[in-house]
Amino acid sequence: GAGVSQSPSNKVTEKGKDVELRCDPISGHTALYWYRQSLGQGLEFLIYFQGNSAPDKSGLPSDRFSAERTGGSVSTLTIQRTQQEDSAVYLCASSSLGGGLAGVTETQYFGPGTRLLVL
Amino acid sequence: SQKIEQNSEALNIQEGKTATLTCNYTNYSPAYLQWYRQDPGRGPVFLLLIRENEKEKRKERLKVTFDTTLKQSLFHITASQPADSATYLCALRGGFKTIFGAGTRLFVKA
Numbered sequence: 001g002a003g004v005s006q007s008p009s010n011k012v013t014e015k016g017k018d019v020e021l022r023c024d025p026i027s028g029h030t031a032l033y034w035y036r037q038s039l040g041q042g043l044e045f046l047i048y049f050q051g052n053s054a055p056d057k058s059g060l061p062s063d064r065f066s067a068e069r070t071g072g073s074v075s076t077l078t079i080q081r082t083q084q085e086d087s088a089v090y091l092c093a094s095s096s097l098g099g100g101l102a103g104v105t106e107t108q109y110f111g112p113g114t115r116l117l118v119l
Numbered sequence: 120s121q122k123i124e125q126n127s128e129a130l131n132i133q134e135g136k137t138a139t140l141t142c143n144y145t146n147y148s149p150a151y152l153q154w155y156r157q158d159p160g161r162g163p164v165f166l167l168l169i170r171e172n173e174k175e176k177r178k179e180r181l182k183v184t185f186d187t188t189l190k191q192s193l194f195h196i197t198a199s200q201p202a203d204s205a206t207y208l209c210a211l212r213g214g215f216k217t218i219f220g221a222g223t224r225l226f227v228k229a
Contacts, residue, residue: 041221045217
């Protein structure tokens with residue numbers, strides 16, 4: 001079916017406000033990833049879900065960032081009390097595999113991203 | 120420390136020539152390495168995967184090499200076209216997650 005979708009595509013907010021970013025992965029994909037990409041920078045890993053649990057949250061920059069996944073499908077990334085340095089493109093990716101299984105390769109399928117601007 | 124490095128300078132080439140992009144890594148022993156393409160305003164799109172026991176992989180005009188001794192992968196686009204202009208990211212498996220390089224911007228001039 002459809003690829004990975006993300007909403008909103010663009011979000012402008014004021015410093016101090018909370019924002020929620022949504023990701024709809026490809027149907028049936030058990031692994032879901034959130035990344036952040038600042039202008040001219042590489043992809044910064046934020047969090048990885050396998051099903052509804054998050055075995056790796058090591059990339060979340062601070063406790064203002066949280067994410068959840070429900071029903072093994074949709075995921076929401078929440079940023080509380082946004083700061084200007086949070087401005088970036090937030091990308092979501094999904095795959096049918098994950099977790100570093102030996103001998104198994106994984107291809108990630110990315111959404112178009114949400115462009116967040118904190119004023 | 121673990122690093123994955125791509126040339127941060129943009130690569131400008133003439134249409135019809137071969138583009139060669141480099142990915143170097145340190146302190147990883149990846150089972151495989153991948154190349155993705157990213158167009159402005161879009162998410163990355165998977166292109167090719169090469170395993171540690173493979174020296175070379177081809178797909179149409181694309182060719183990837185993987186030298187685990189040098190800890191380097193080269194990505195070639197032959198007979199380049201203006202439509203090949205994009206940012207190309209290399210990625211490798213580090214533990215339980217995929218680590219992406221910052222990418223190299225390629226411009227192909229008509």
